[in-house]
Amino acid sequence: MVKDTKIDKTARDTHYATLRRQVRDAKRERGEIPTPDPRKDRRKETDWTPPQLAPDQVRLYGLHTVRAAIDNPERKLIKLSVTQNALVRLEIGPVDSLGFPVEIVTPQDLDKQLGPDAIHQGVMLETRPLPMRRxxxxxxxxxxxxxxxxxxxxxxxxxxxxxxxxxxxxxxxxxxxxxxxxxxxxxxxxxxxxxxxxxxxxxxxxxxxxxxxxxxxxxxxxxxxxxxxxxxxxxxxxxxxxxxxxxxxxxxxxxxxxxxxxxxxxxxxxxxxxxxxxxxxxxxxxxxxxxxxx
CATH class of the missing domain: 3.40.1280.10 (SPOUT methyltransferase, trefoil knot domain)
Incomplete structure (x- = not known):
């Protein structure tokens, strides 16, 4: 019996496409890749207007960046916005003992704050700029x-x-x-x-x-x-x-x-x-x- 290679290839391609989609969805949930706009014509980066920041305020994002800022005693922290998954990966202990507000959000919430192409990994920290040095x-x-x-x-x-x-x-x-x-x-x-x-x-x-x-x-x-x-x-x-x-x-x-x-x-x-x-x-x-x- 001759093996139908065309059918096998189609099944294999479908299987790999499903795996790629699952990996992509998992990364989006963790905030490691941007969440696509649900509309057919995706909003361009140039169409996104960032929320107005106060002169003495900075938004930091990304797991390594935010963890280092939290550990820096010279940082004055305002608020942490984080997904449930990212909070676990931050490994910063009980939120009640941090001394600043923590808000649980979705990756889409952070996209709205940081823009559609920011690789925020599910975490954003609002903070004061570091002190000036001489x-x-x-x-x-x-x-x-x-x-x-x-x-x-x-x-x-x-x-x-x-x-x-x-x-x-x-x-x-x-x-x-x-x-x-x-x-x-x-x-x-x-x-x-x-x-x-x-x-x-x-x-x-x-x-x-x-x-x-x-x-x-x-x-x-x-x-x-x-x-x-x-x-x-x-x-x-x-x-x-x-x-x-x-x-x-x-x-x-x-x-x-x-x-x-x-x-x-x-x-x-x-x-x-x-x-x-x-x-x-x-x-x-x-x-x-x-x-x-x-």
Whole structure:
């Protein structure tokens, strides 16, 4: 008897489609993927208007981000909105002992607050922004990271996570043309926003001058820098300065740093995404500092 492969293939495809739908529905219930609009013509992201926030209020979302914020004693927490499943996964203990209101919601409720494409994982925390820090408080930190108008919050969040991994004392950036503390930034940092000072300054050249007075050797990363980063590093306190995604370092910044250096790459591509460049530069600088203390 000849096996009807066409019927078998149809049954197999139907089975796999059912499994994929079950997995997708489970992820939606946990808030790991956005919930689709029930209308046929799905609302576009540009059509969504976020609810108005007070100037001293931030909405954070995502399990790692929210758990780190709750554990941060410097955070002033306002309200936690969470699905029943996400509350279990947060592992924060009895809600009655938390000291701030907790509301059980659905993933759709959070979609309305955060937008249709936010991967909130079923949890949103309303909080006050973190306290502002001053540069003078960083005098004992041997390694700092300075960003010259890096605008993408996803890049800045990734950079913050890497900076924490390599023990940097702070991420310093400009108030203009840089992301403020937000849910997108915090989600990209995956908890790192609570672990490292994020200092926004008014004038970058003035801030670099202040860092020089505090004993930091400032190195600007530039693909056309005259020397490899490893040869440019000196001293026991270093502040790495990275430029924006498209234009790189501004001319005033190039003139203010102590040295310009490049990342030597043997391949055909000579420039990297700013978050990748930051990771390589932080590693090289950490090796330099370890040799100074050996």
């Amino acid at each position: 540069l003078e408080a960083l005098k004992d930190s041997p390694l700092l990271l300075v960003l010259d108008q890096v605008t993408d919050p996803h890049n800045v969040g990734a950079i913050m996570r890497t900076a924490v991994a390599f023990g940097a004392g702070a991420v310093i950036t400009t108030m203009r043309h840089s992301p403020t503390e937000s849910g997108v930034l915090a989600k990209s940092a995956s908890g790192a926003l609570e672990m490292i000072p994020y200092i926004q300054i008014t004038n970058l050249s003035d801030a670099l001058g202040e860092l020089h007075k505090l004993g930091f050797f400032t190195v600007g990363l530039d693909s056309e820098g005259p020397a490899p980063l490893e040869r440019a590093l000196t001293g026991d306190k270093v502040a790495l300065v990275l430029g924006s995604e498209g234009k790189g370092l501004r001319q005033k910044t190039r003139e203010t740093v102590n040295a310009l250096a490049r990342l030597d790459m043997p391949g055909e591509i000579k420039s990297l995404n700013v978050s990748n460049a930051a990771a390589i530069a932080l590693y090289a600088t950490r090796q330099h500092l370890l040799k100074k203390t050996a």
